Amino acid sequence: MRRRLAERAQAESVPESQVVRDAILAYLQRPVVEPGDTVHRFFTTTQEVADAVRQQRARLRLSRSTLATKAGVTAQVVADLEDGSPEVSTEDELAALGAVNIDAMALPGRPPSALRPEPIDLDAHLAAYLTGDFL
Numbered sequence: 797m798r799r800r801l802a803e804r805a806q807a808e809s810v811p812e813s814q815v816v817r818d819a820i821l822a823y824l825q826r827p828v829v830e831p832g833d834t835v836h837r838f839f840t841t842t843q844e845v846a847d848a849v850r851q852q853r854a855r856l857r858l859s860r861s862t863l864a865t866k867a868g869v870t871a872q873v874v875a876d877l878e879d880g881s882p883e884v885s886t887e888d889e890l891a892a893l894g895a896v897n898i899d900a901m902a903l904p905g906r907p908p909s910a911l912r913p914e915p916i917d918l919d920a921h922l923a924a925y926l927t928g929d930f931l
Contacts, residue, residue, distance in 0.1 A: 800926055808816050820918070845889050846880040852896040853878075866895035 799894075803848055808879040841846050853863050860878070864871040869888050879882045893899075 804926075805929060819922055823878055842882050842884075842889075843880045845893065846878050848898055849874075849892050849896060850878045852889055854922070858896070863892065867891040 801812055801815050805815040808815065809812070831893060839848070847862075853860070860874045861871045864874045867874070867888070868891055873884060873888050874892060
């Protein structure tokens with residue numbers, strides 16, 4: 797990997813550190829979720845659900861009434877949900893999340909350590925990027 801970086805830096809007449817930085821930035825900026833993909837998220841608070849629905853609705857360019865129709869709830873339920881109201885039922889929250897392609901996993905408090913993401917091996921990711929074999 798180090799040899800490839802040096803060769804690339806020499807071919808482009810730039811410092812090797814710049815090649816490494818550019819490769820890492822390109823890898824980190826690649827789309828993780830494509831449009832239409834389902835997003836899997838852990839939620840621990842009503843406000844996290846509210847923020848996720850609001851942000852995803854904006855990304856999908858849906859009005860509150862369109863989201864309400866897709867979720868099978870009223871526009872007032874969507875408004876209450878996005879405002880973080882604790883009065884919104886879990887069923888309505890899940891319906892709204894599903895309508896914006898978010899698969900919710902509710903856990904009390906912090907996720908157990910078994911469900912926390914593993915540390916990232918940047919060397920492996922960089923090597924995968926340089927070879928075109930993304931992890």
